[in-house]
Amino acid sequence: MIQALSLTPVPAAAEALRAEVRAFLDDSLADMAPELRARSWLGFDAAFSKALGARGWIGLALPAAYGGGDRDAFARFVLVEELLARGAPVSAHWIGERQSAPLILRYGTEAQKRFYVPRICSGDAFFCIGMSEPQSGSDLASIRTRATPTASGWRLKGQKVWTTNAHRSHYMIALVRTSGTAEDRQRGLSQLVIDLKTPGVTVRPILDLTGGEHFSEVFFDDVDLPHDALVGEEGSGWEQVTAELAYERSGPERLYSSMVLFDTWLEHLRSENASDDASLALAGRIVGHLATLRSMSAAVTAKVGAGESPMTEASLVKDLGTELEQFLPLAIADALASAPERAQSPALLRTLAYVTQIAPTFSLRGGTREILRGLIARGLELR
Amino acid sequence: MNELLSEPFERLLADASPPDVVRQIEHGGSAAPLWARIEASGFLDTLVPEAAGGAGLSLAEAFPLFLAEGRHALPVPLAHTMTVRAALAAEGLTAPPGMIAIAPLTRSTAEGAVFCPGTPYGTIVDWILAATTEGWMLLAVADAERHVIGIHGSLRADLRWSRQPAGARASQHLLPWQEAGAAIAAAHLAGAMERALQLTVAYANERVQFGRSIGKFQAIQHQIAVMAEHVFAAHMAAELGFVAAEPLPQKLRVAVAKARASEAAALVTSIAHAVHGAIGVTSEFDLQIYTRRIHEWRADFGSEQYWNRILGRALLTSDAGSALDFMRAELVPPQEKTK
Numbered sequence: 001m002i003q004a005l006s007l008t009p010v011p012a013a014a015e016a017l018r019a020e021v022r023a024f025l026d027d028s029l030a031d032m033a034p035e036l037r038a039r040s041w042l043g044f045d046a047a048f049s050k051a052l053g054a055r056g057w058i059g060l061a062l063p064a065a066y067g068g069g070d071r072d073a074f075a076r077f078v079l080v081e082e083l084l085a086r087g088a089p090v091s092a093h094w095i096g097e098r099q100s101a102p103l104i105l106r107y108g109t110e111a112q113k114r115f116y117v118p119r120i121c122s123g124d125a126f127f128c129i130g131m132s133e134p135q136s137g138s139d140l141a142s143i144r145t146r147a148t149p150t151a152s153g154w155r156l157k158g159q160k161v162w163t164t165n166a167h168r169s170h171y172m173i174a175l176v177r178t179s180g181t182a183e184d185r186q187r188g189l190s191q192l193v194i195d196l197k198t199p200g201v202t203v204r205p206i207l208d209l210t211g212g213e214h215f216s217e218v219f220f221d222d223v224d225l226p227h228d229a230l231v232g233e234e235g236s237g238w239e240q241v242t243a244e245l246a247y248e249r250s251g252p253e254r255l256y257s258s259m260v261l262f263d264t265w266l267e268h269l270r271s272e273n274a275s276d277d278a279s280l281a282l283a284g285r286i287v288g289h290l291a292t293l294r295s296m297s298a299a300v301t302a303k304v305g306a307g308e309s310p311m312t313e314a315s316l317v318k319d320l321g322t323e324l325e326q327f328l329p330l331a332i333a334d335a336l337a338s339a340p341e342r343a344q345s346p347a348l349l350r351t352l353a354y355v356t357q358i359a360p361t362f363s364l365r366g367g368t369r370e371i372l373r374g375l376i377a378r379g380l381e382l383r
Numbered sequence: 384m385n386e387l388l389s390e391p392f393e394r395l396l397a398d399a400s401p402p403d404v405v406r407q408i409e410h411g412g413s414a415a416p417l418w419a420r421i422e423a424s425g426f427l428d429t430l431v432p433e434a435a436g437g438a439g440l441s442l443a444e445a446f447p448l449f450l451a452e453g454r455h456a457l458p459v460p461l462a463h464t465m466t467v468r469a470a471l472a473a474e475g476l477t478a479p480p481g482m483i484a485i486a487p488l489t490r491s492t493a494e495g496a497v498f499c500p501g502t503p504y505g506t507i508v509d510w511i512l513a514a515t516t517e518g519w520m521l522l523a524v525a526d527a528e529r530h531v532i533g534i535h536g537s538l539r540a541d542l543r544w545s546r547q548p549a550g551a552r553a554s555q556h557l558l559p560w561q562e563a564g565a566a567i568a569a570a571h572l573a574g575a576m577e578r579a580l581q582l583t584v585a586y587a588n589e590r591v592q593f594g595r596s597i598g599k600f601q602a603i604q605h606q607i608a609v610m611a612e613h614v615f616a617a618h619m620a621a622e623l624g625f626v627a628a629e630p631l632p633q634k635l636r637v638a639v640a641k642a643r644a645s646e647a648a649a650l651v652t653s654i655a656h657a658v659h660g661a662i663g664v665t666s667e668f669d670l671q672i673y674t675r676r677i678h679e680w681r682a683d684f685g686s687e688q689y690w691n692r693i694l695g696r697a698l699l700t701s702d703a704g705s706a707l708d709f710m711r712a713e714l715v716p717p718q719e720k721t722k
Contacts (some may be wrong), residue, residue, distance in 0.1 A: 001581065001584060002616040004577065004615055004619075005613075005615055005618070005619055005625065006619075006622065007443075007619065007622045007626070007716075009715075009716055009717060010717070012717070015717065033415065081707065082707075085705065085706075085707040086705075099648070148551060159463070168545055169586055221409060230465070259706065259707070260708050263705050263706055266698065266699065266706060269699055270699060275696065275699065277692055279693045279695070280691070280695035280696050280699065281688050281691040281692045281695055282691075282695065283694075283695035283698050283699060284638065284690070284691035284692055284693065284694030284695030284696070284697075284698065285642065285646075285687070285691040285694075285695070286706075287644050287695070287698050287709065287710060287714070288620070288638065288639040288642045288690075288691060288694055288714075289616075289643065289693060291620075291623065291639050291704065291710045291714040291715050292616050292619050292620040292623070292639060292643050293616070294710065294715060295619050295622075295623060295715055296615065296616065296619050298496065312531055313615075316608075316611060316612050316615055319608075319609075319612055320612045320613075320616060359460065372608075373605040373608035373609065374601070374604065374608075376604075376608035376612070377598075377604035377605070377607060377608050380584050380607060380608070381584065381588070382584060382587055382588060382598040382603075382604050382607060383598060383599065
């Protein structure tokens with residue numbers, strides 16, 4: 001059975017970065033309303049990403065040879081923590097930095113690394129990930145989008161859906177079938193990088209319940225791709241995707257999605273001098289859970305930094321983290337409506353409504369609760 | 384904490400305090416032989432400074448020992464005794480020999496009577512550290528009226544002194560005894576919940592129904608996965624509670640530790656018992672040794688709601704600009720403070 005995570009402090013060298021990041025965010029987020037900052041993961045601002053890239057803050061832990069910052073996982077931990085807790089609009093570069101660049105660096109050719117990664121790090125190339133299809137969600141191995149080998153490379157036919165940012169990204173890395181049939185399941189899958197301007201690609205944004213357009217459906221109608229669209233080995237797509245999702249699950253990303261709402265609520269309580277027992281206990285409960293989860297996340301970061309692959313631990317922290325992120329808006333709504341005589345804050349209510357509506361996605365992206373719990377059970381050696 | 388210390392300690396507890404010994408002491412057997420072995424092992428003064436003859440470990444370094452006690456449901460107050468001995472040494476005082484327990488509650492009257500209700504280890508302990516708003520005192524249990532509280536298997540007792548005995552060690556120096564008790568309870572909770580998880584995984588893999596082990600059923604797997612999440616969280620929170628420069632812990636970190644571990648207690652015990660079915664509630668099976676204690680420790684020195692209010696008040700009245708700033712300033716230790 002896996003060992004408990006043990007307290008690991010964030011190293012002083014990584015902490016040293018914090019003041020600089022804060023000064024930058026104080027400046028660039030000064031006039032941003034809380035309901036907009038609450039979008040964070042889904043807040044798309046190409047100029048902000050470009051400015052971040054100019055400071056060397058995209059790909060901070062990636063190798064300098066490919067435009068990265070050559071810092072360790074903890075430096076990135078501090079940076080990401082500041083960005084997310086403040087609600088910086090990180091969406092444009094987020095997927096490229098967290099998943100696509102590490103994937104290309106691990107499995108790509110030297111030419112692919114040199115072509116894509118520096119532009120991800122400078123905030124010039126935005127990526128999305130084509131996994132889900134209309135008939136394939138958690139059962140990812142059942143995908144039907146197919147790439148057939150041609151003389152000049154690949155011909156792609158099929159459809160992806162729920163693809164975050166497809167309508168505003170330059171590239172997609174898609175999991176597609178390159179050999180065999182759906183019955184072969186995990187065998188015969190590959191990852192292709194697709195320039196979304198290629199003829200035959202149609203992207204249609206999907207309006208979400210908050211009135212935003214954060215995900216899309218993407219159609220591939222006989223799209224011709226070059227040989228070097230293939231990332232990694234033909235037929236190894238499943239192993240590669242599994243490794244990619246492990247990057248997705250480690251790090252402090254999975255506890256701060258409702259942080260802007262929490263801070264906005266705390267400000268409201270302070271301004272109203274509210275100190276009823278229920279509000280105090282709720283505020284205390286949330287901050288205690290956050291401190292615990294943040295420490296667990298730091299422990300996972302240390303394991304990743306030491307070259308381990310803490311899949312079970314990362315899944316466990318993510319499941320608990322998204323549970324807290326989703327609990328927050330529900331509990332704050334109850335707390336606010338329990339004292340109707342208190343003055344209301346319209347900005348707080350808008351922030352609350354946005355987070356409440358979008359919160360179900362927190363435990364969908366990167367693997368559902370049920371998938372994570374299956375992984376944890378395996379890590380516990382239930383058999 | 385070096386493994387040089389925690390491994391022999393783990394072996395000592397496994398050997399000296401297996402479940403059968405826990406059962407014997409719970410049912411009136413003498414705790415003296417077990418205590419004698421522990422005293423002889425030298426672990427009593429782990430936290431006492433080297434200058435005063437101890438091993439000089441910090442609270443954070445000794446965390447694994449406190450955790451191990453919970454894992455073994457140690458039926459004698461080693462953690463309490465270790466902590467009191469260290470705190471007294473820091474005050475320039477020497478603790479008397481014997482078992483010492485910190486009382487979660489002390490009521491005293493103007494006439495000098497002292498009452499400690501439902502005191503952990505009350506049926507076997509030699510000394511009680513009783514804290515009041517005026518300070519603290521170390522009272523000999525031999526001088527007290529002792530009433531067992533009538534809960535099956537519990538070592539708790541109501542202790543009453545008609546007046547404070549002459550010569551009792553006492554001080555007007557206020558020390559965070561409640562915080563110390565709460566931190567210890569959090570570590571014990573985390574340890575006992577780890578054991579409950581181990582037993583639950585083992586049972587789910589052993590027990591066969593419908594032709595396969597019940598651990599193969601997704602409904603069971605997901606419950607145990609959730610249980611593991613909360614056990615891991617309780618461990619981390621308890622460890623946070625032990626980060627302190629002094630021999631006694633820091634209030635707000637203890638608040639996180641005790642609130643989080645106590646909150647986990649309800650869920651962890653109910654899943655553990657649900658998975659075990661009827662065998663889990665028999666006295667013969669070991670699970671109950673841990674789950675009965677988990678419920679006691681959850682309430683000792685303040686439940687989750689008690690500590691969450693303290694934490695919430697500190698957060699709302701703090702000058703920190705954000706919840707993250709508050710966490711970093713008060714709860715999560717920077718690098719230099721953990722050792």
